[in-house]
Each structure stands twice: as structure tokens, then as C-alpha cells.
Amino acid sequence: MLSASAPLTRQQPARSAADAASGEGIFMAQCGFCHGRDATGGQTGPDLTDSDLVGADVNGDKIGPVVRGGRVEKGMPPFSLSDGDLKKVVEFIHERKKAVDANPGRRRQVSVADLSTGSVDAGRAYFDGAGACKTCHSPTGDLVGIASKYRGLALMQRMLNPTPGNAVAPAAGQKRKPNWATATITFASGQSVTGPVAYRDEFTIAITDSAGYYRSWPTSEVKVSIKDPLQAHADLLPKYTDADIHNLFAYLQTLK
Secondary structure (H helix, E strand, O other): OOOOHHHHHHHHHHHHHHHHHHHHHHHHHHOHHHHOOOOOOOOOOOOHHHOHHHHHOOOOOOHHHHHHHOEHHHOEOOOOOOHHHHHHHHHHHHHHHHHHHHOHHHOOOOOHHHHOOOOHHHHHHHHHOOOOHHHOOOOOOOOOOHHHHOOOHHHHHHHHOOOOOOOOOOOOOOOOOOOOOEEEEEOOOOOEEEEEEEEEOOOEEEEEOOOOOEEEEEOOOOEEEEEOOOHHHHHHOOOOOHHHHHHHHHHHOOOO
């Protein structure tokens, strides 16, 4: 038979594990869909184990206000957690950060440190020179704050390919995104119609017309003229060297 003190000794780790599981459970239920069940990034939320805010947090002083107040402009609503539940969530996030920092191979996403190997000066020179980026962009104009809006891999993806191919145009009544590609469709009769590109491949071209209707034609039956202010990004893809990409990224990171 075990002594009276033995069960207490064995139960100590169990209680600690139960507390951690409680924090994990709350996080998974409230935050997991966006930030991933292990806090390394999910459907729409960033990797919290690689977050500057989490790195600077002390006992929830940075995380707490964000959880309670939300970041509505970024799609994060406020959460009404009790002080106890919030404390457990904060502890869980820090536990996950320590685990990932101790074993970087467990990180599911590319860290900012992995990408930040370029030269800011060389990136600025590329922006102003060979890349011809300043033809369309300005570090004191449209790019002000770009590094605060997008971070790490998201910023690099935005730099390399700001819009996905065959993207769907906004629905009727929605504000059209700036720089959206437009197509002018000219028929055999000489008449034409112009609108945002809704779909495009080798065989089909489709636009959203001025009334908001989706209209498509076989490319073999019409003449198509595309105006895409973002084409310059696509043209640069086969020209970039690895150094060009990392240098330009390093420069863009300074535009906060």
C-alpha cells in the first residue's frame, strides 16, 4: 500500500498539466481558428510564437489589451475573458513560444528572421534603380506604413505577387480595389465593353460589367485588351535574383 504522502507527490504534475490544458483549451476554442491550435498561425491570424508583441509581453501587459480590445481593423474582434481565463491563455501562448524557440524546426511558418538577410541600402538602390519600383510607388506615399500592415512572409508575398491570378472581382455594390486589372472586350461588330477582370484563362475571358453582372466570352471569338497596373510585378518575377528579393524586402521592412 502506498503511503499517505505518495499520492500527493504524484498528483502535483497532474494539476500543473491540467492548468496548462485549460489554457490550451480556451485558446483553441477562442483563438485557434485564426492563430492555429498551437499558436503558430492559422486561417487568417499570424504566428503568435513569432510575434514582436508576444516577445515584449510581461504577464499579459501587451497581450491582454489586444485580447480585450481586439483589432477590428484587422478582423480580430474583442474577447470577454475572465481575468483567470486570460491569464491561462497568456501562459499558454508563452509556453508555445518557448517550445518553438527551443526547437525552431517545429515552426510551421517562415520566421521574419529567416527572411531578414538582405541589405537595406542595396534594396533602396534596387527600388530606385533596376527594379523601377519608384515608377509606381513612393516610400513617402502609397508605401507609408506597409511594413506595419504586412509582416514577414506576408510582406514578401505582397511584394512579389500583390494579387492572385484569376482573382474574383468585387461583387456589385462593393468598392473596387485599387489597381484592379480591367479588360476591354471588342466584338466583331466593333462594339466593346470594359470592366474589372473576373476570370481569365487561355480559353475564357470574363468581366464584371458596370451593372455588376458577370459576363464571359470565349477568347477565340473576341479581341481582348488587358490593362493591369500590377503587371510590372509579374514581369519582375523571372528577373529577380535571390539577393534582389532579400534586399528589396529588407528595404520595405523599414517603411513602418
